[in-house]
Amino acid sequence: MTSLTASLRLLTSALAMPLAMGPAWAQQSAPAPALTLELNGAQPSDKGCRLTFVVNNTLGADLSKAAFEIALFNEAGVVDRLTVLDFKDLPAGKTKVTRFDLAGADCAKVSRVLINSATECAGTGIQPDACMRELKTETKTGIAFGV
Numbered sequence: 001m002t003s004l005t006a007s008l009r010l011l012t013s014a015l016a017m018p019l020a021m022g023p024a025w026a027q028q029s030a031p032a033p034a035l036t037l038e039l040n041g042a043q044p045s046d047k048g049c050r051l052t053f054v055v056n057n058t059l060g061a062d063l064s065k066a067a068f069e070i071a072l073f074n075e076a077g078v079v080d081r082l083t084v085l086d087f088k089d090l091p092a093g094k095t096k097v098t099r100f101d102l103a104g105a106d107c108a109k110v111s112r113v114l115i116n117s118a119t120e121c122a123g124t125g126i127q128p129d130a131c132m133r134e135l136k137t138e139t140k141t142g143i144a145f146g147v
Helices: 002-029
Strands: 035-044 048-057 063-073 079-090 095-103 112-122 135-139 144-146
Touching: 035 063, 048 079, 079 095, 079 112, 112 135, 135 144
Parallel strands: 035 135, 112 144
Antiparallel strands: 035 048, 048 095, 063 079, 063 112
C-alpha cells in the first residue's frame, strides 16, 4: 500500500509540474522591450560618409522623437567628431530604415561609432531614459558599433 501511495504522489507531482510552470514559461517567451539600432551600412557619398541604420522599436509604445549623440572614432581610435542623429518618430512594433550623410567624414577611416547618449526620447508612456536603458546595438559593417 505504501508503494502505491508513493507512486500516486509521484504521478500527481509529475502531472502538476507542467501546470505550475505554464505561466512562468509563457512570461519567458515574451520578448523584452527593446529599441534596436543596427548599423547596416557605411558608404561614401557626395557629402562624405552615409550611415544607414535599421531601427526596430519594441518598447511597446510609439516614440514621437528619438535622437542620439554619437561619437565617430578614426582608424587610430581617436574621436573624430560628435554629432546628433535625429531618428524622428519610431512607431511601436515597426522597423524603419534611416540614412544620415556625415559631411566631410571618410567612411574608410571610421573604425567605431559610439552612442554617447540619447538627446531626445519622447512618447506617451515612455520614460526619458528608456532609449538608452533598453537600447540594443548591432552592426552589419566592419565598423564597431555600441554604447
